[in-house]
Each structure stands twice: as C-alpha cells, then as structure tokens.
Amino acid sequence: MSSVLRAENVSKSFGPVEVLSGISLDLRPGEVHAVIGENGAGKSTLMRILSGHLQPTKGSLYLDDQPIAFSGPVEAESRGIVLVHQEILLAEDLTVSQNLFLGREIRRFGLVDDRAMRDRTRAILKDLGTAIDPDREVRRLSIADRQLVQIARALLVPHKVVAFDEPTAVLTPVEAESLFQIIRRLRAHGAAILYISHRLNEVKAIADRVTVLRDGRFIATRDIDGLEPLEMARLMVGRDMSKLYPEKPATASDQDILSVRTMSVPGYVEDVSFSLRRGEILGFGGLIGAGRTELFESLVGLRPSEGSIALNGRNVRFNDAREAMAAGVVYLSEDRKGKGLLLRQDLRVNLTLAALEKFGRGPFIDVPAEERALDTAIKDFDIRTRRRDLLAGQLSGGNQQKLLLAKMMLADPQVVVIDEPTRGVDIGTKEQIYRFIASLAEQGRSVIVISSEMQELIGLCHRVVVMRNGRIAGEVAQTDLSEDAIVYLATGVHEERAAEIAAGQA
C-alpha cells in the first residue's frame, strides 16, 4: 500500500547528541499508527519533525512519495498535516467558534462574519459527534470538551495526516472512548492517524500498527494483531519490567502517625478521612482532577481547609508549609518546575531553601556548610550534574526530582507526601526513586505517593486510597491491588464495563 507520509532514516541532533537516530516510518491512508516509547524515547521529537516544527538533521521526508522539507508547521499544515497538541492551547475567554477561527477568521466586507463561523463550527462539531454550543466560552467547558474544540480546530483545514500527542492523558475512560470514535471516523474518511501514547491498553484498542522507539532508536513496527500490551512493554523498555519496583518493605506498623478526619477543601475536596501508619507507603490513586493534589496541599497549609488532622495523636493545624515542615510533614509538588525548584537559581540555593535556618552562622548564611550539604546530596541522591554551579533549570527531569527530594529531606520529615514522583522522569531514574521511597519506609518514615500511574501504585504501595470527584471512593488493600480495582473506584464504572472500554468494544 502506498504511504501518504514517510520518514526515511530520519535523525535529529541537538548539538553533538543525537536524540533520534535513523528512524523510518510510513503512514498509510486510513490507518491508525501508534508510536510508543518511554519518556525521552524520542516520540515527541519524531512527531515534531513529521509536523514541521523541527527540521531533521539527517534523512528525508516524503509526502505522497515526493521528497519534501517543511519550512515550518504552517507549511506542513497547508500540506494537510495537522497536529493536535497535548496541552490545551485555547483562549479561555473567547467562545468556541471564536477559538476555532482564531487567526483565520471568516470576513465579510472587512468585518468578522460571526454567523458564518458559528455555522461552520456547529457543522464541524456535529461531524465529531458532539453538540457543544459554539457561543459558549471555552472557560466554561470541561477538559474533555476543550480537547474536542482543539481537535475541531486542527481539523478545520483539509487534512491527510492527523497527529495526536498523548490525547487521553486528561480524559476519563468514557471520554477517551468517545475520542476513539472520532479517531475511527477520521480513519474511515481515509486520513492517516499518528497516535502517540504510552498507555498500552489504549494502543491495543485503537491502533492498526505500532512503531516502538527506545532511546531515540527504532525498535520495531508491528501489526497490532497478535501484539499484546505485555510484549509492547517489553519492546519499549528492553528488559524485564518486573525488576522496576523494589521489594515492599515489611515495615508498616499498626501505629497511626497521621490521621485525617472529615477534611474538606472548598471547591475540591469533600469530607475525606484516612490514616497513615508509621513505616507505611500509602498510595493515592484517581483521575486527574479528583482532588488529590488539593487535599495534600491543604494538609500542609498551602490551601485553606476544614476538618481535623492528628499527627502522633495530637491535633495540629498548619497555616503554611513552614509550620508543616517544622512538625515533620513535607509535600513535594507534582509541578517541579513551577512549585518545586527555582529554575533560575543554582543547586546550592535550591537545596537549602526550605531548611535555611539550619545553615545559619549568626545572622549570616554559612555557605561552606551549604556546599558540604550539596556534596552529600549529590552523592546520596546520585544527582548527575557536570558542574556544581549549574542552574536547577538545566538539570534533566530526573535529576530535578532527585534535587527536590534532597531539598525536602533536609527537613528530616516523618511524613513525606510525593505528588507524581516519576512524572517526566526516565526509566533508570524511576527505579532509583522507587528504591529511595522504599528506603524511607525502612527508616521508619511514612510516605504518601500520589500517582496517576496505576502500575506505580500497585508496585510501590502497601495500600491504595482512590479518590473520585473530591471524595474517597474506596481503599484497596495490598492483597487486592490490581488495575481493575483502582480503575473501578476511580471512574465508578463497573469492572466488566471498564474492561469493555479498555478493549474498545463499548
């Protein structure tokens, strides 16, 4: 079968380092072609090359078997290659139709023709099988609807190839299923779909062919028939997945260290109660937006809340993160770049920021002591940095996470809350972080892991509490830990139904 878009031996280097080497890929009309790989495998780089955002260093692209070099995304789009971005890039205060036609407004006598745009919008949205009001402000749409608008915007131009970058990251399984129907409809119209994801069940449900990348290299392209998620995982990681998680330390005592009763965070969390034992690793699962982050931000005094918190049997209330830290409770934000580290400051300043009072010498800061602490942290946490005077923003995601861990451990906490500990972290570092979390429990500290990666919760935690819509939906004990159990609680969808959705037969 002829291909609509083909990459031949494409390589991409930034400076002397090759992030993609010799990738070949062909997209056929009427197929869904999934590209899978770990974080940092080069999926996004490949997609950015195919959609004209980046130029390949070596190799060439062929559009309808003609060699082509895109000058930029605008040219690629005019040739019918559109990209649906992972982040929602819409102007929140504008209406759906205003967003759809932003920068390409339909004009009549030099003025914008709102009626024509509204009608076109309605038609396109209907085509996607949805009835969103074109006059509604985007601010008032759900995340899933916003994504539909974004897809509609991408499809406004004539398209031969549609690329999706992790489109289901923010969707519930039901919403994801309606997205799959849209993708199938596009496929039926003869478009080629490039689908980037690391959710393997989803890939199994939607894709016709799968290309696997690992460390910027091409590993395989396979038909989906006969390719099971387990095999995909093996191809992606290139080794046995079972060694990723350390042994769960048998350290959980039956003594409660933290007990939270009827905690509410206005607008996010309602009536949540749970307790944490000494030496325990407690997981918090749920969909994005279930209120987990907000719950723990308010626990450490970063948000106003109601309810009672008992630490070591004593009632406490923290007004800010400083008080929580002094009491031995720390929270590591999921938003490392925005809330965890000062990207424009160096490692030493970042490391000691939360525990600066421990580095005082009279009224002044004891810089040599800070330097010693940095030496220790680099060694203990295996922070890989070429130079000690780098800025935090220049570290890789994994090393930033290690620096953040080191920073918060300076407070010598009893309770460590880690929000999405391995987001944007490569697989090798993941393993180190998991081992580190296990060692915290071995030292008798208690850890709460908030994660949207169900495998991570299952592999790491003694017990998992699942939240849905700001409430606790249930708890899964160690012996019952399974993806099905967590998905069921997180979505409220029955297991059989969830399995059907996962298999794409809804």
Place this chain on the structure above:
Amino acid sequence: MTETVLRSSAEKRRFNFDMRALSPFIALIVLVIAGALINPDFLTASNLLNVVTRSAFIAIIAVGATFVIAGGGLDLSVGSMAALVAGIMILTLNGLGNPGYGTLALGMLAAVGLGAACGLANGLIVTFGRIEPFIVTLGTMGIFRSLVIWLAAGGTITLRNSELRELYRPVYFGDVAGVPVPILAFLAVAAVGALILYKTSFGRHVIAIGSNEDVARYSGVPIWRVRTLTYIIQGICVGIAILVYVPRLGSATPTTGLLWELQAITAVVIGGTALRGGLGRVWGTVVGAIILELVANIMVLSNFVSEFLVGAVQGAIIIIAMLVQRSLQRGR
C-alpha cells in the same frame, strides 16, 4: 539531548551574566571618558565629588528599591514618600524648637520611623490586600504627595530655627577626611544592603520570592513577612536619604522628590537587577545612580542638550537599559 543544549547555553549564559554585571561599570567608564572630552572642567576632583554627592539621595533610595524589585515588587511611591518624610521631619524639628543634638536626633528618628511606616503600609496592602504593587504604590504615591501639599498648604515647609540649621548643615556639606558625608552615608547604606541581600537568609528569601513565589511558598518561606520587609527597607532607605537631603535646602516643597521614583528605578535597572525579580545587584544600583547624575552633569557642562531636558534623557536611559537587558537575555 537536554544535556548538550544545556551545556552550550550554560557557557553562553555565564558569559552574559558577567556582561550584565559588568555593563554598568563599563557604561560608567565610557561616560567619564566622554565627559572629560567634552569639558576639561569635568575631570576635576571637585566636580566628580560634587556629582557623587548629588547622587547620594537617589543611590540610597535605589538600594531600597533593589530589595523591592529583586523580590518581584515595585515601589512607585518613593518620590512622594520622600517629600512627605522631609515635610514631617522639618515640622517635627520646628515643633520641638530648641536647638540641640537631642532635637536633631528626634527629628531624624521621626524621619526614619515615618519612612518605615510608609513602607509597612505599602507592604501590608500589597501582601494582605493581594493587589498589584504597581497599583498600590501608584495610590500611595498620590496620597503621600497630596499630604505634603496639604501640610505645606501649597507652599513651602521651611526649617525655621537658624541655629538648628547650622547644627544640621554638616550632614550634607561636611566631610570626613575629604570625603563628603553624603557619600559616606550612601556607601554605608549600600554596604549594609549588600550584606543583607547576599549574606543573610532574609536576602536569600527575597531572591527566592522574586524568582518564583510559588516555589518559595511551597518551601516554607514566610512570603508576606519577607515581602513586607522589602517595602519597609525601602521606606527606611527613603528616610535615610531625607536625613541627608533636608540640611541641603532646609525645606520641603510640593515638588520635593519629583520623579525620584523614575530615577531610583532607572538606577536599579541600569545596575543589572532583573525587573521581573530573582536577581539583585546592590553595587550595580549604586553605579546606576551615579551614572544618572553624571549624565545630568555632562548635560550641564556641555551645550548639546538643554539641561531642562534632564528628565527626558533619564527616561530614555531606562528604556535603553531595558532594551540592553533584553538583548543580553535573548543571547542565552
């Protein structure tokens, strides 16, 4: 990939950072050379000492502004605040009446105390009111200014007791071992400022808040206290500047301190402090204040531009300084 991209940019950044720290000093040298070429009287000890002495008020205020701006804030009220502090100080001295060092000390205390109180007001409204510092200090700028006009009834507030004036005179006109007192004052303020900003945990917290307030909050930095303190430091600096200013003319008028906020912020920006916060350069600020005064001096000594246009030139300088900062940033 990230590794290499970062490596090259790190080296570039390092170079640029040096450029940014050095550029005010280079500009200073260029200006001195230009001044010497334009008028032979420029490069005399008396002229240069005079220039630096005149820059003292702005330099002292700008050291305070360095704290506010490095912490991600802004204070537009310093000029009006200076006028108000000067007015109240003179009224206090007049009210106390009897000439003596005790009276002088009380007046000085009133000035610094009022400066601190004005800064506290700015700081509390910004932190607890959660209002943009631009708006808050724009409001207090109007309030302070009209208060001094009201106190002066539209005229001039003058230090009436001539004995007290004689007693106070040396604070502006005197010298220690040939160095005028105002220069000593601003060197002292800058040295203390640098010590606080670079060597204490409070200074580290100011930079952290200016860098990223969320990170600071999540790290347990007491945001409102640190931020309010930067405005208080700014107010104290205004108070100290006024201590040196009052003996010069012995009066305060509705136009006292006019456009000082422009000059102070310009000095900070010329000095290399990032206007978006997270980087403070106290010594750069001092050089920036001297540069401003040098430009005015060169304008007076030369016949190129009317000296009435000093404000226009200073306004142009802040814009140019921002453009230079921007282009240095883009390089990294």
